[in-house]
Amino acid sequence: MSFNRREFLVAATTFSIAQAVLPRVGFAQDKKPTRVILLGTKGGPRVGESGRSNPGTLILINDIPYVIDCGYGTSRQLLSAGIALNRLKYIFITHQHSDHNLEYGPLLYNAWITGLPAQVNAYGPPDLKDMTRDFFNYLKFDIDTRIADEGRPDPRNQVVATDFDQPGVVLVNDDVKVSSCRVKHPPITQAYAYRFDAKDRSVVISGDTAYAPELADFAKGADVLVHEVMYLPGVEALVKRSPNARRLREHLMASHTLPEDVGKIAARAEVKTLVLSHFVPGDDASITDEQWAEGVRKHFTGRIVVGKDLMEI
Numbered sequence: 001m002s003f004n005r006r007e008f009l010v011a012a013t014t015f016s017i018a019q020a021v022l023p024r025v026g027f028a029q030d031k032k033p034t035r036v037i038l039l040g041t042k043g044g045p046r047v048g049e050s051g052r053s054n055p056g057t058l059i060l061i062n063d064i065p066y067v068i069d070c071g072y073g074t075s076r077q078l079l080s081a082g083i084a085l086n087r088l089k090y091i092f093i094t095h096q097h098s099d100h101n102l103e104y105g106p107l108l109y110n111a112w113i114t115g116l117p118a119q120v121n122a123y124g125p126p127d128l129k130d131m132t133r134d135f136f137n138y139l140k141f142d143i144d145t146r147i148a149d150e151g152r153p154d155p156r157n158q159v160v161a162t163d164f165d166q167p168g169v170v171l172v173n174d175d176v177k178v179s180s181c182r183v184k185h186p187p188i189t190q191a192y193a194y195r196f197d198a199k200d201r202s203v204v205i206s207g208d209t210a211y212a213p214e215l216a217d218f219a220k221g222a223d224v225l226v227h228e229v230m231y232l233p234g235v236e237a238l239v240k241r242s243p244n245a246r247r248l249r250e251h252l253m254a255s256h257t258l259p260e261d262v263g264k265i266a267a268r269a270e271v272k273t274l275v276l277s278h279f280v281p282g283d284d285a286s287i288t289d290e291q292w293a294e295g296v297r298k299h300f301t302g303r304i305v306v307g308k309d310l311m312e313i
């Protein structure tokens, strides 16, 4: 007989394990774990000669990309992170400073020209809807030519841009709830942080903000807080080289957060991991990771990550 007792037992055991365990394991395996990848970590619109790219963050939730901010270079950084551009589905803009939106339109275009299979939904403060329309007008000749000449679909029908001017729930789908909190970034009043509550992980992106205790409440208990940071000695050095030094210093001090204050926010929020990003200044290689982190550590005893482009958290 080819069927011995041991084989029968193995088969029976495998069957019963499969019966008992598979339905639950199967459900968990349907969902991919939430991943956070920094696309660009340099604050400000100036394109650096090397090093950090301009701001952008990617969250992959169940393998679907959510792009937060589109600084110059975002398309290239997405490719470097292994994301084909036609996978683009959701974009969130924190505020309309150009280091956060300069590549918003070009990213939409790059996704379209790669062959977008689905609709892209973009969310942000005013006037995102008008900006989207204006960008497509800017490229009207090219787009109309390619539609007629290459038989492409009309990208103006594939992008839905939604403005909001109050904090609240931005998006809910099967995988995540996205909400926004207004932050302090004068003179801009329409500046927001985003919170992504996925089933396995919660992630908060500060956007650009001065010290804002309300952000700590918004980020309460999050697994990951990605917070902007400004290093004062680096700013003083930057200001010395700048023709509009006094105004620049005033703007930076009023609208960004020093490491000590980032530490206070992370401590009050009781986040598990704090990720520093949007470094100001972002291209001063003389500032060490330890210098970025030491002020934070005075107040926050959790895990601190000094962000780098394409780092995954």
Ligand SMILES: [Zn+2]
Binding pocket: 043, 044, 055, 097, 099, 100, 208, 278
């Ligand atoms: Zn910025």
Ligand SMILES: [Zn+2]
Binding pocket: 095, 097, 185, 208
């Ligand atoms: Zn800004």
